[in-house]
Amino acid sequence: MSSYNTILYFVLTSNSLQYRRIDGRSSNYYYDIKEIIISASGNYSFTSSSTFAAYCFLHANSFNSSDPLLNLVAQGHKSAGDGQYQYTVFLPFDDTMSKRAIKKRATTKYIVVISTEDESVTGSLSLVMSGPGVITVKTPDTTAISVHNGIWYEPHYFTLAFYPQANYTVYGKGKDSLGLYVAKGVYSPRTLRMAFDKYYQTEFGNVRQNQNKKMTIQVTWNPFTQSFEGKHYLKDGKYVEEQPYIMQITNVPYFR
Numbered sequence: 001m002s003s004y005n006t007i008l009y010f011v012l013t014s015n016s017l018q019y020r021r022i023d024g025r026s027s028n029y030y031y032d033i034k035e036i037i038i039s040a041s042g043n044y045s046f047t048s049s050s051t052f053a054a055y056c057f058l059h060a061n062s063f064n065s066s067d068p069l070l071n072l073v074a075q076g077h078k079s080a081g082d083g084q085y086q087y088t089v090f091l092p093f094d095d096t097m098s099k100r101a102i103k104k105r106a107t108t109k110y111i112v113v114i115s116t117e118d119e120s121v122t123g124s125l126s127l128v129m130s131g132p133g134v135i136t137v138k139t140p141d142t143t144a145i146s147v148h149n150g151i152w153y154e155p156h157y158f159t160l161a162f163y164p165q166a167n168y169t170v171y172g173k174g175k176d177s178l179g180l181y182v183a184k185g186v187y188s189p190r191t192l193r194m195a196f197d198k199y200y201q202t203e204f205g206n207v208r209q210n211q212n213k214k215m216t217i218q219v220t221w222n223p224f225t226q227s228f229e230g231k232h233y234l235k236d237g238k239y240v241e242e243q244p245y246i247m248q249i250t251n252v253p254y255f256r
Helices: 099-103
Strands: 004-012 017-019 029-039 040-048 053-060 072-077 086-091 109-116 123-133 135-148 156-163 171-174 179-188 193-200 215-221 228-235 237-250
Touching: 004 029, 004 109, 004 135, 040 072, 099 135, 109 123, 123 215, 171 193, 179 215, 215 237
Parallel strands: none
Antiparallel strands: 004 123, 017 029, 029 109, 029 135, 040 086, 040 123, 053 072, 053 109, 135 156, 135 237, 156 171, 171 179, 179 193, 193 215, 215 228, 228 237
16 A cells, blocks of 8 residues: 655744643643645554654644643654654544534544643754655635735735645635635745745636736745745736735634
C-alpha cells in the first residue's frame, strides 16, 4: 500500500495565540493550529523537529482553546527524544453525514495543535505526517484587504486549501467588490511565500467590467503580524496596477 508524506511548518512568536494547554500550569503557552483532511482510513504517524521541547495534539472536526480536551484524538510529547515527539494513531475516514457516523466521531477533518513544554516559549517546528491516504492542508477562512489608488477597500473573505502531494498547489474561492472568483496558485512552506491568480466568474457582477481583468497576488507570511503581506496586480488589457495586499487568517472555524 502506498504511503503519502506531508510536512507542516509552524512558527510561534510573541504575537501567537496563547492558552492553557493540557497539563499546563497557566494560560501562557503559545500555540498554532492547522487543519488537515485525509482521504483514507488507516494508521497515520506524526514526527516533529523543532527548536523547543514540543507538544502536539490532534483533534477531530474542531478545536476549542477553552476546552482543549474536547474532541481530542491523540497527543505526543518527548517520545522521540530531545524534546521531540513521534506517535502513530488510527484515523477513520468517513464522508457520510449519518447520525451513526457522527456518533462514532468518524471524520475526514482533523485539527493539528502544536504548543510548548514551557510557558512563553517561541520558535519554529516542522511536522512530518505519513499515512495511507492523501493529506490535504487547509487554512481557516481568510480575510483580505486590498488597495486601489491609495484607498483601502472593504475586507473580503475566502478559503484556501493546500495540496502538498501536488507541489503545494493552492485552490480557493471567495467574493470581493469585483464579484465571485476562484483562485489557483502555489505556496512554498520553506520560504512561506504564496502566489495565486483570481479568476472572476463572468456570470456574476459586472460582466463587462470583469471579463478582461485578472488579479495576481504575491504575498509572504509574516509571523510577527500573523498575516500574509505583499502586493496584488490587477491587469486590465495592457495596463497593470500594483497595490498592497494583506491576508489575515481568521480562526473562527476552530472555536465552536
